[in-house]
Amino acid sequence: MTPSPATPSPASSGQGPASAQGPADLLITGCTALVHDDHEGIAFVEDASIIVRGGVIEAVTGGASAVDAVERIDARGQVAMPGLINCHTHSPMVALRGIAEDLPAEEWFNDFIWPIESNLTDRDVELGARLACAEMIRGGVTCFADHYFSMDTVAAVVAESGLRAHLGEAYFSSQGTERGPEGREKSLEFALRHLGSADGRITTALAPHAPYTVDDADLAATAELARAHGLPVHLHASESRDQTDNSLARHGRTPIEILERTGILGTGTSVLIAHGTGIIERDLPVLERAAAAGSVAVATAPRGYLKFAWGTTPVRALREIGVPVGLATDGAASNNSLDVWESMALTSLVQKSTEGDPRWLTSRQALHHATLQSARAVGLGERVGSLAPGRRADIILVDLTGPHTQPVHDLAATLVHSARAGDVRTTIVDGRVLMRDRELLTLDLPSNVRELGERLPALIDRSHGKRIQEYDT
Numbered sequence: 001m002t003p004s005p006a007t008p009s010p011a012s013s014g015q016g017p018a019s020a021q022g023p024a025d026l027l028i029t030g031c032t033a034l035v036h037d038d039h040e041g042i043a044f045v046e047d048a049s050i051i052v053r054g055g056v057i058e059a060v061t062g063g064a065s066a067v068d069a070v071e072r073i074d075a076r077g078q079v080a081m082p083g084l085i086n087c088h089t090h091s092p093m094v095a096l097r098g099i100a101e102d103l104p105a106e107e108w109f110n111d112f113i114w115p116i117e118s119n120l121t122d123r124d125v126e127l128g129a130r131l132a133c134a135e136m137i138r139g140g141v142t143c144f145a146d147h148y149f150s151m152d153t154v155a156a157v158v159a160e161s162g163l164r165a166h167l168g169e170a171y172f173s174s175q176g177t178e179r180g181p182e183g184r185e186k187s188l189e190f191a192l193r194h195l196g197s198a199d200g201r202i203t204t205a206l207a208p209h210a211p212y213t214v215d216d217a218d219l220a221a222t223a224e225l226a227r228a229h230g231l232p233v234h235l236h237a238s239e240s241r242d243q244t245d246n247s248l249a250r251h252g253r254t255p256i257e258i259l260e261r262t263g264i265l266g267t268g269t270s271v272l273i274a275h276g277t278g279i280i281e282r283d284l285p286v287l288e289r290a291a292a293a294g295s296v297a298v299a300t301a302p303r304g305y306l307k308f309a310w311g312t313t314p315v316r317a318l319r320e321i322g323v324p325v326g327l328a329t330d331g332a333a334s335n336n337s338l339d340v341w342e343s344m345a346l347t348s349l350v351q352k353s354t355e356g357d358p359r360w361l362t363s364r365q366a367l368h369h370a371t372l373q374s375a376r377a378v379g380l381g382e383r384v385g386s387l388a389p390g391r392r393a394d395i396i397l398v399d400l401t402g403p404h405t406q407p408v409h410d411l412a413a414t415l416v417h418s419a420r421a422g423d424v425r426t427t428i429v430d431g432r433v434l435m436r437d438r439e440l441l442t443l444d445l446p447s448n449v450r451e452l453g454e455r456l457p458a459l460i461d462r463s464h465g466k467r468i469q470e471y472d473t
Contacts (some may be wrong), residue, residue, distance in 0.1 A: 083142025092128030168207025326377030
């Protein structure tokens, strides 16, 4: 492997003396390490060593390391990267992968997804979440933001799997079991109960579904709870241009403007907005004010937008006003996979096409969105997202020796446009190896798949005629 040359600053590469505390917990040697430079860019350290102690990266150094370690990984021919972050998904929906294809969004929701979801049990959620975690570990995802139901069950699976997660219990204002005040209270109780659980790997958020399913009163009450308890908010908004146009026709405001009016945006609350393909020019000042007053980020999941013919998230405009854009897959029922590598490549390609500019979005920019910007989007920008001293040791090792990744003329381009999820050899979270040489170490996948298959007939039955909500934007 001969990557394009890049020399990071000492601060970004973490060069410095090793600790005198005795053997490190983990030493990775011989890799090419992706690091972040001092100019919001990325760089590569060749023949690097990464020292991990107590779940934290102690140093990233060029050349061999003499540090003794309890566990060692020889990563020659591999790239060490910050673990990928899936900034918005519904992990249990892997059970519905491919259940409804080639449909407009309203038919997809009303005729398939929301009737089927009325059948969900905690066991279905558990099996789906476990399958999703296995898929993400194998694809180099070390952290995911989940927005779904029965989240106590998902939290237990996260603890079992060893992954990091940002979890929110979803609710609506009408229809279904989690209504208005009841659903809001359940979301709050979940967020407070699980904040910092799984040895600190779980963070939490309040999770109203969207402005078209949660009324203004409930959004305003959610904003008050978020401020009172210091919790972020994770929700869908401006998912498509149709949603924006319909909101303007009905309310005289865009979904983004409704979020500002109800206090979700712009009053010190940290907000993660899923999708935003319907964000229009008049929304940009609102988002810029929100970014200045608190924190706002957008998660983009381009594959699903292509399937629904929704357009794309205005990544360039958001970047210009200081709003981080993290990469996501959405649920596998719409996206068909939880592959953030695919999201990274598609984000770059779709942005080039939309902007009519082959110089935007570059491979290095795409890698920045997949790592540090995604970490910022889920509120973890100071803890993960880069390989640097003091960051949690969420690391993946990517094998670039395969024929589809050789030769390497531009390492960033190879990672974005040639590498695949299956090239991830090792996945590490908090210094713990969750997958080594493609072997899952924390989850029993075959028994999970077998039981999920046995439960599918009851889960996908739609003869009852019920649905948890109505898609009517």
